[in-house]
Amino acid sequence: MKFIRYIKNNTIGGILLKYITGIAVLFIMAVIIGFHYPSGQTDNANNKQIVIEIKSGMQTAQIAALLKDKDVIDHDFYFRLLAKIKGLDKQLKVGSYILQKDMSDSAVMELLIKGPTLNTIKVTIPEGYTVEKIADVLSKDNIVDRNEFLRLAKSYTPYEYMKNNDPNVKYKVEGYLFPDTYEFLINSSPKQIMDIMLNEFNKKYDEELRKRAKDKNLSAHELVVLASLVEAEARYENDRPIIAQVFFNRLKINMPLQSDTTIQYAMKERKEELMIKDTKIDSPYNTYMHYGLPPGAVGNPGMASIKAVLYPQNNDYLYFVADSTGHNHYSRTYQEHLRIIDSIK
Template identity: 65%
Template sequence: MSTVLHSLIGSLKKCVLYIKENRLFGIPLKYIMCVFLLFIVAIIIGFHSVYDKKAASTVVIEIKPGMQTVQIASLLKDKGIIYHDIYFRVLANIEGLDKELKVGRYVLHKNMTDSEVMQLLISGPRVSIVKITIPEGYTVEQIADLLAENGVVDRDKFLALAKTYVPYDYMKNSNPYIRYAVEGYLFPDTYEFRIDSSAKYVMDVMTGQFNRKFNETLRNRAGNLGLSVNSVVIMASLVEAEAKFNEDRPVIAQVFFNRLKINMPLQSDTTIQYALMHRKASISIKDTKMDSPYNTYKHYGLPPGPVDNPGLASLKAVLYPEKNDYLYFVADSSGHNHYSHTYQEHLNKIKNLN
């Protein structure tokens, strides 16, 4: 084995020596080999860039005036669109395109090749469509963040309009403490929006979807129960935040009705979370004593307005609650709720769950 190894090493040394001392067409072989090796490396990098992409997902980037190719390449790499910023810059330089990249917002996908990205940036921004899913239970501010991250709206303009936007009469709420007039009515669903849409257009679409989903049948049901649309939405927003599983929604809705009937505070942690304006892992005793109209430990009845945007299942749970005489519930580690009639029974269940 050692003889074979020594023989191989000897052959490699002869090869290296031959490359150093000989020429091809008057050019030293060592230079030709260097160029050849660089060419092979470029092919490998290019192949990796084309075929080893991440799973396709949408990314919105903005090319601003004055940005150089090096900055654009770095941005694309940071967003996961390209793997090798140096290769992208070399490609732009070789093709003579580094001076033609146009400013604007672009919707890119992580499975695009470097050449496809390059051609899109050269052709300029188009009217691009982004598909976005708004989860049930998102607040107006969370929706604004999600839309802004995807380049659909300007976050500040969206939130400013959300304070006063009331396209339907049943949305009107005279309570002076509501944070956003549109809270609760931005229906959770999957939408397709254009990049740089107006805040009003997006709200028109989302509240219009609420208006279709919360149809005449459901509105008549609310009227028969003596409930306004606004009170249904407020209650549904609490149910949405408290229930992880559909089977719990109508039970929890009835628990809240039971508390209201005997003039017991709703004592919903989710209203405290909303009042705090940031979510905490758990609510403290001090939090339950905070001075806020949204504090349902301190104030009786419904909070001033919805605390999130509920889905259809939670809205229907309020309109068709499951009759029971429970007053308390607590969720286990998996999110399933356990119900009690008395406070002592409630404490025992908490102890057993822990």
């Protein structure tokens, strides 16, 4: 004891003691980690595969927390400590990995250092794309089989608010496949793709938006239908809330919505410009012939159009028409509407 007190009181000895103590602590922790988490993967032959995405900029602590959250590892602290001891915390590579539940820390770290194990592709789904256009994009990149995707799209409703008994709805998922940039696995199943996009919608459609929809007496279905119309009609941001209110104004006085976008959706082939005869096609989506909302959405709207419906700009317009640049002009009467059409030709 006298010897240890002497070392502590001696400057060089004190430094040496701290150094030895630090090494001892690290060694003990390493032994503990090595004992609990031996090198190599645990026996996971019957475990379900778990897809993990390590994104650019993620720190070791965030990666460890993600792995813990997905039940890949038991303790994020030990994973971080092991990475620190081995000096590997800067070598974990960005990408998508197939992992399993309850793997050893060493096995996981080995995979993350080697790099991504999945063949993925980044895809951008623009706002307003229909289910069929999304299927075209995904099948073109060999991500999914187009026909299988469309078959599932007709009936898939994993969230309660998506359920709709109208037999005229073309695709039940239309309006809920949130447009964004995704990283999909090559040869994914249609359900896997839809789940990713529908989960994103569910995340964006948060408590604040749900409360606002309830305050406006709008179901989720009515919201996405209206938002899809706004998305298709508005090219510029400032037009969205104005057009949304125009649709509300028409619905309030039981006036047909008369949206060309619903005709385009009902037609087999889209046209640059509709003719009078096109507005008379026999379809439940024809909002010239039928009052109220169409049976379903006519595309998948982005958040700007969804918010435009929830927070429309107060006005008393009943008509609008776009000029050659895509800017809309608004009017309160049909006569005024006709004059505007003549003036922008």
